Amino acid sequence: MKNLKDYGIVTAAYWSFMLTDGALRMLCLLYFHSKGFTAVELAFMFLLYELCGVLTNLFGGWYAQRKGLRQSLISGLALQVFALSALSQLSDSWKPALSLAFVMGAQAFAGIAKDLTKMSSKTAVKFLVSDSSSKLFKWTAILTGSKNAVKGFGFFFGAFLLQNWGFSTSLIIMALGIALILATVLLKLKGDLGQVKSKDRLKDFFNQGREINLLAAARVFLFGARDIWFVVAVPVFFHEYLHWSFTQVGTFHAVWVIAYGAVQSSAPKLLKSADGSKEDKNKAFKLSLTLCISMSLIIAGSAIFDYNSYILVGGLMLFGFFFALNSSFHSYLILSFSKSDKAAMSVGFYYMANAIGRLFGTLLSGILYQVGGLMACLIGSLSFLVITSFISKKLNSQK
Template sequence: MTDNSTRADNPLAAYIAVTAAYWAFMLTDGALRMLVLLHFHHLGFSPITLAWLFLLYEIAGMITNLSAGWIAARFGLTTTLYVGLGLQVVALLALSRLDPGWAIALSVPFVMVVQGLSGVAKDLAKMSSKSAVKLLAPSADGGLFRWVAALTGSKNAVKGVGFFLGAGLLALIGFKASVIAMAGVLALILVAVMAFMPSGLPKGSKSAKFSQVLSKDPKINRLSLARMFLFGARDTWFVVGIPIFFHSRIEELIGTDSAFFIVGGFMAAWIIAYGAVQAAAPRLLGPAAHEGGEATRLAVRWVGILTFIPVALGMAALWPDAFWLLPVAIVVLLAFGFVFAINSSLHSYLILAFTKSERVTMDVGFYYMSNAAGRLIGTLLSGISYQIGGLALCLLTAGAMAGASWIAARRIQAVL
């Protein structure tokens, strides 16, 4: 049960304000990822080098999530939300100073550091938004599951639009103008959110101790482990492997500029559809899923299904020059997105169901630290596996990560 003393004066208004701020952030986050990936691929960077560009982003996310729960408990959720938005503006402006004439030895570390700053920004904003739902959502009739699914699903749909936006901006106005424009728009949104944020969200407490960050609840620890492998499974193919495979194939057929739009469009469609399924998960799974034990059982079942999808596509990719591989990959990855979205939505509900209101920022921060660790592992494996074994090894590695998530999810049931 949520402690009424921690609830906002107007929960719905606060939820709308937090969600709007998170949407704005994720639009720039998705656009920036696609801008960096396609811009540096076009400059001739190898898959492993492209993966390196995102590594500090994920490392910063791990460190941020570990400490962000304590920061929010100490200084308040609105503070961490505002700082996250502000840091993203700084990161975008910093990228505008990138000089195409710089040597790789200079440009790669520069982009890594700026991406790291963006990773800090994203996870401050994410932790703030997800924690706020626990405090604002009605507890009756599955309200928590519906509200967190709506926030998570809409966030990913907006991020998907950002993927398409990033690819489109790169083709239309170039890298530098794109990041400056996004910085300006996000700065205006930050000012608006600060001016109109409703009062009542927790302000923080000086009694919060950093030593309380690590969870002692086995349910949360095992869920966090399952989450790490789940997102590792996604990013093993999502970050480098599939975008570069798609771009290379499409570029051969219709040229570079059109390839930017098509690859960005597919990644956008994947994220948007994934977000829509996440938002619909409470309806798709039925009312029984609003209870922790049943939701855990469903999480085990769905990640078991997920394991077979990248393995099947990886086996098909053993024939990399086959004309049918590209359309088959599109269909199979859409199926992966559907099953993955159900898993992700169940996880997002379970972390809030398992935690207590007085520990929500701590446990959500710890959980999303594991999420960031999975993305870090997946990002690194995406570049390495694609460089060594092409699309086939990339997807088979993703299947192994999904299998590890299934094992971890099964262990949650032992402590319920």
């Protein structure tokens, strides 16, 4: 580790942000579902959030490379304070259409904030650890896994806040917390982190090379496959058909993401070594097959046992285990494939693909659930996973 202090500051900022990100998602989902919003309306509520994530990664990597990761991290935290503060002004007296439009607008700023912070924090690892592939995998996995554990707690935290303090007060509490973290970053983090002398043009953002292009394409369908069932379908199904309370729904999402984060942090040990070799690329394909198998088992179990809650929850937890391994290994690969003088742009390009996957997954989660229920979402997820495996296989082929 080259600079443990700066790694600690970046990690603490990322943790704090993702706590509020998870809490905000659950707050909005459960609050507006209780107000009678349909699954499609709930999905549309997050569309600008995801779309702005795509645009942020498009311009954010280029911006961070020119101005430095400190500046892009500060921008992300400041925008989150603004988004949370704005949402706290929502009034119950507003008409549903106005409320939906206002929340979509505020979520757009939260989406920009999320991907600026995410891109800045993950790229920073490239500059704060040694060039060893195994150490890069280790510290990337620790950051990614711990972040998701914190975000998982955020789902529970958001549901708990909503049940006990209401919508507006919960948002104010979170805005104050992020403002405190922002002040810490302004005072403690050095100013030149990740800034490079070369001034790539914006059009160079799309000139990433075959390996990164294929990895990004696989990422689109990997995260789309998760969000097809995760964003709207499962929480609404659990609340509407299994009659779970807000806190129970939030707790499931919390446990799922916390466990997911724990597996991500342990991925270097579970997957043994990572050395930047051809075997790493083949491992990405093999890991993708585990997701296809686990989702097939969930679909079969749901059909045979009529959505038995134990089988459904158990199957989704198994899926989460393999999804965590896939996600963590992908996060390592993008840093391994990136060159230091283009790291911010390469990571930005990769997470733009991630945001595109979330965008389509979110939209399909609402539409498929409205049209065909949870089963349609699970089948849609499996279709995306098959495409992920196909692309991952091409990553290992010679050209």
